[in-house]
Amino acid sequence: MRHLEYRNGKVLSALALVVALTACTAATSNDGEAAPSGSNEVSQADERPEWQIGPLDEFRVRIFGTSALRRVGTVARRSDFEEIAAETDRNQAAIEDAIVACMHEQGFVYMPRSAWLSASVLQRPPGTFIPPGTREWAERFGFGHSTQDRNGRWDEEFELALNIDQEISQQDLNRIDQMSDAEQDAFWLALEGDADFIEELRDSGSWIDPQTRAEAMRVGCRNYAHWAEVQWPDGVDEFSGIRDAVEIEFPRLVAIDPRIQQLNVEWASCMIDAGYSDWGSPLEASDYMRDEVNTATGPFDAELHINWDWENDPDGPPQVDLTALREREISIAVADWDCRNQVNYDARAAQIELELQRDFVNQHWLALEDWAGAIERGEISRLAGGTPPIFTLRRH
Numbered sequence: 349m350r351h352l353e354y355r356n357g358k359v360l361s362a363l364a365l366v367v368a369l370t371a372c373t374a375a376t377s378n379d380g381e382a383a384p385s386g387s388n389e390v391s392q393a394d395e396r397p398e399w400q401i402g403p404l405d406e407f408r409v410r411i412f413g414t415s416a417l418r419r420v421g422t423v424a425r426r427s428d429f430e431e432i433a434a435e436t437d438r439n440q441a442a443i444e445d446a447i448v449a450c451m452h453e454q455g456f457v458y459m460p461r462s463a464w465l466s467a468s469v470l471q472r473p474p475g476t477f478i479p480p481g482t483r484e485w486a487e488r489f490g491f492g493h494s495t496q497d498r499n500g501r502w503d504e505e506f507e508l509a510l511n512i513d514q515e516i517s518q519q520d521l522n523r524i525d526q527m528s529d530a531e532q533d534a535f536w537l538a539l540e541g542d543a544d545f546i547e548e549l550r551d552s553g554s555w556i557d558p559q560t561r562a563e564a565m566r567v568g569c570r571n572y573a574h575w576a577e578v579q580w581p582d583g584v585d586e587f588s589g590i591r592d593a594v595e596i597e598f599p600r601l602v603a604i605d606p607r608i609q610q611l612n613v614e615w616a617s618c619m620i621d622a623g624y625s626d627w628g629s630p631l632e633a634s635d636y637m638r639d640e641v642n643t644a645t646g647p648f649d650a651e652l653h654i655n656w657d658w659e660n661d662p663d664g665p666p667q668v669d670l671t672a673l674r675e676r677e678i679s680i681a682v683a684d685w686d687c688r689n690q691v692n693y694d695a696r697a698a699q700i701e702l703e704l705q706r707d708f709v710n711q712h713w714l715a716l717e718d719w720a721g722a723i724e725r726g727e728i729s730r731l732a733g734g735t736p737p738i739f740t741l742r743r744h
Contacts, residue, residue: 402705404598410720411594433467436508438463447539448574454538454569459523464516470507486685490677491634493641541568549697587722590715598708601743607700610695618687624680630693633684637677644668 401409413435444460451458478485489495504564524532545566565572602608612629627633645668652665688694709716722728 366379402702403709404594404705404716407709407716407720408594411565411723423660429469429508433508435467436467437462443573447569450565450569451538454565456535456538458539458569459516459520464513464520466511468509468511470509483685483689487678487680490674490681491684493634493638494674494677537568538565539569543567546571546687587715587719587728590712590719593705593708593712593715598704599706601703602704605700605704608697611691611696611700614691615684615687615693618690622683622687624683630684631690633680637673637680640673641670642676644670644673697720 441460441462444462448458448460478488524535527535546568549567567575615630616625616628619625619633624633627636656665658664
């Protein structure tokens with residue numbers, strides 16, 4: 349029955365929604381000894397403090413929201429997570445309001461998820477987690493690719509939680525269950541769309557045309573509302589030039605900077621001494637392990653998870669044995685940490701990037717201000733960006 353599909357899929361759908369809207373702060377640090385003398389060192393006093401962000405980071409926060417905070421700082425703070433939780437609720441409410449209006453237009457009453465789903469922050473007691481960015485964290489979690497738990501988390505001080513009011517959500521399910529079979533079919537078609545048509549769009553690599561209302565409705569109110577609130581169709585975004593400059597040009601400028609390249613040479617030399625000669629930078633080493641894990645696990649099987657009997661088997665589908673990959677990742681990550689510490693990589697790279705940010709903003713300030721201003725005035729949608737957050741489910 350349709351309501352069973354909804355009941356089993358509602359949590360995953362909610363997760364997919366908030367993951368698409370926000371991104372979590374990633375915590376990294378250089379927690380080690382001073383760099384050897386004569387190595388162009390930047391002392392710990394010169395390193396950017398965790399609360400200081402560069403001028404481009406400030407624009408990223410205005411444009412992408414608190415997801416941009418993942419790029420700065422050495423320790424994730426509770427206030428960062430609280431902003432992410434609040435932003436998640438705001439973005440979710442905007443999409444759910446759009447779904448309500450869309451469903452009303454088609455003659456249906458829809459209860460928004462924001463009525464029974466909210467985000468919050470959980471904090472673990474001191475001494476019960478490993479500080480990220482330390483050698484101990486690398487020894488336990490490597491780069492964080494093969495070492496997540498079943499919920500995609502690591503051992504961290506803060507967690508984002510999705511709070512589900514089961515009583516309210518069950519009331520809505522009961523309401524839908526009282527509809528006739530024909531009414532339920534019409535309700536789910538209006539909400540979720542024509543599955544065959546959506547599959548055709550995905551196979552063709554295209555999406556909906558906002559100028560074609562009938563076609564837009566075929567993808568369902570949920571998909572249409574999500575597109576309308578957070579996504580830009582190709583060729584419509586007037587700020588694509590500055591967006592490419594921020595997301596493509598600036599990272600390239602950092603990567604090709606001679607000072608960063610020199611840092612990479614020093615790091616790679618250290619890694620060779622440690623027995624690893626395959627990578628030219630810390631990013632290459634981490635990306636290599638990410639790709640290895642992705643190859644081993646394969647693509648995410650959404651249909652399997654949606655149809656899984658979560659009530660009788662809450663652990664979910666069986667997972668691929670990553671023991672060997674996990675051991676290799678931790679070994680590489682520990683060597684990476686030692687070498688970054690030896691050459692004072694993180695502090696020196698942060699100082700270089702801060703200087704490059706100043707130059708970049710001086711060159712592109714007008715375009716950045718126009719882009720950020722348009723978002724703040726509500727003229728265009730805020731674009732989601734960054735690493736997807738991980739939420740702990742809390743039912744009550």
